[in-house]
Amino acid sequence: MKSHILYLIALLFILPVAGRSQQTPAPPQSETISITGATLHLGNGEVIEGGTLVFSEGAITAIGVGIAPSGRVIDATGKHVYPGFIAPARPIGLVEINSVRATDDEGEIGNMIPHVRSIIAYNAESQIVESMRPNGVLLGQVTPQGGRISGTSSIVQFDAWNWEDAIVREDDGIHLHWPNAFRQGRWWMGEPRGYQPNKEYSGQQDEVLDFIRNAQAYGAGAATAVNPAFASMQGLFDGSKTLYCYADGEREIVDAVSSLKEAGVRKLVLVGGYQAYKVTELLKQHDIPVLVQHTHSLPNLVDEDYDLPYKLPKLLVDAGLLVGLQNDGTMMHQIRNLPFYAGQVVGQGMDRETALQLITGNTAKILGIDGRYGTLAEGKSATLFISGGDALDMRGNQLTHAFIDGREVSLETHQTELWKRYMGKYARQ
Structure with missing residues (x-):
């Protein structure tokens, strides 16, 4: 009986901590990914309209206009791609x-x-x-x-x-x-x-x-x-x-x-x-x-x-x-x-x-760290994201995808979980 009580007390401390933990880190990139039709902001002052960006094994392999996509294709027409x-x-x-x-x-x-x-x-x-x-x-x-x-x-x-x-x-x-x-x-x-x-x-x-x-x-x-x-x-x-x-x-x-x-x-x-x-x-x-x-x-x-x-x-x-x-x-x-x-x-x-x-x-x-990060260029890390609009404006900074070294990372947070929870509450009323 005493051991059961101690077990229950331990759960009271463990469960709240587990509920607040971060999502599991993303696995390494396993397939080639192509982002097409996007406005590419290279981070060096240059912009490519309607461009394609391809990355594989965590690195950018091609970037520009008229590039044939391969692997998994993400249609980002009308959206913007930025370096992280x-x-x-x-x-x-x-x-x-x-x-x-x-x-x-x-x-x-x-x-x-x-x-x-x-x-x-x-x-x-x-x-x-x-x-x-x-x-x-x-x-x-x-x-x-x-x-x-x-x-x-x-x-x-x-x-x-x-x-x-x-x-x-x-x-x-x-x-x-x-x-x-x-x-x-x-x-x-x-x-x-x-x-x-x-x-x-x-x-x-x-x-x-x-x-x-x-x-x-x-x-x-x-x-x-x-x-x-x-x-x-x-x-x-x-x-x-x-x-x-x-x-x-x-x-x-x-x-x-x-x-x-x-x-x-x-x-x-x-x-x-x-x-x-x-x-x-x-x-x-x-x-x-x-x-x-x-x-x-x-x-x-x-x-x-x-x-x-x-x-x-x-x-x-x-x-x-x-x-x-x-x-x-x-x-x-x-x-x-x-x-x-x-x-x-x-x-x-x-x-x-x-x-x-x-x-x-x-x-x-x-x-x-500019040899690998900070700009979008062939050979550099695929650490980047796709935004629905201008990422420097809070009205346009609406991310749909984010990648770190080619790994697609979660955009869920404690705040987004609470937002969904309470939006659901008021939607039922």
């Missing part, structure tokens, strides 16, 4: 419910922790990961948060059994949050409200640069003991890893770029870059791409243009920079709105295909 969208620099799969600490694994204790690898904490069965796919977001950069140097990111695709299966590029870069030259006044301590100079800025800069120089010296010497933090930094000096530096203010951007380049960092990406439009020549001089924050936000300062966040990506693209979009500052579940942030820039005068590049080809280049 890419969500960079976010802790996706590390947080499930922001307000529940047990589901939050986005950061570790410590200030300088480049050796902390976010990928081993990635939850491939996250409901948030699952909810990305119906909007066309099929890849992401799993990024740690917290501290000055938060740790090491990895790039994943969003249909996997576990983190090992999900990996597209492992340990691609280290994430540094540059100190702020100004900070909000701590009114509860009697300080005036509003922004004021950060008196500790110089010391915080020195702390970062001393750590980087010590890591470089560690790699150049013959250390007798292993220092995991310094060892993880070595890729920054030989170019095998990228340093993603989070900075928004003009002064911070100038200080970060000049100091980090002088310190020997080979590959540098600016994340945020709110005032990057003021220092575009410096960024071009050092060939530094920018991952701009989401466009659905208000200006940071009262004397700025009201539409600065909306038009910032266009300002940087017009200046000749390589630009991608990331949605820092939003709740985890809002990452799925990435295509609509790009659509916002179209409303500011950017060409639609150029805006598409902000979340496809450009981001793939910035993350170093």
Whole structure:
């Protein structure tokens, strides 16, 4: 009797968890698939009207007009085909419910922790990961948060059994949050409200640069003991890893770029870059791409243009920079709105295909995965989707099919299940 009671109690805990699990990942592509009659958006600024795209064994084998279809044929006449969208620099799969600490694994204790690898904490069965796919977001950069140097990111695709299966590029870069030259006044301590100079800025800069120089010296010497933090930094000096530096203010951007380049960092990406439009020549001089924050936000300062966040990506693209979009500052579940942030820039005068590049080809280049992902081209991964309309507009972003490495993935989520449930309820009334 006692064992039966324990069994029933266990079921009470197991069944709710099982009911919330992600769908089974799709099996490998087993037959050739041809998509015909579609408008093909290649992700590099080009468009093919009424085109055919053929893929087999996870790779695109033919793309263009007048190609004879083979295998399973999907008639996409009047529809649009896009490369899978890419969500960079976010802790996706590390947080499930922001307000529940047990589901939050986005950061570790410590200030300088480049050796902390976010990928081993990635939850491939996250409901948030699952909810990305119906909007066309099929890849992401799993990024740690917290501290000055938060740790090491990895790039994943969003249909996997576990983190090992999900990996597209492992340990691609280290994430540094540059100190702020100004900070909000701590009114509860009697300080005036509003922004004021950060008196500790110089010391915080020195702390970062001393750590980087010590890591470089560690790699150049013959250390007798292993220092995991310094060892993880070595890729920054030989170019095998990228340093993603989070900075928004003009002064911070100038200080970060000049100091980090002088310190020997080979590959540098600016994340945020709110005032990057003021220092575009410096960024071009050092060939530094920018991952701009989401466009659905208000200006940071009262004397700025009201539409600065909306038009910032266009300002940087017009200046000749390589630009991608990331949605820092939003709740985890809002990452799925990435295509609509790009659509916002179209409303500011950017060409639609150029805006598409902000979340496809450009981001793939910035993350170093453009050899396989980000654009539709022969030989590249068949990571793509079919939409009933314009995927950068929430009215047209209606997916009918999605493929990751040629595998046809489910577009069902917890939200679609609830929608069907309650639509059925009201249909019976």
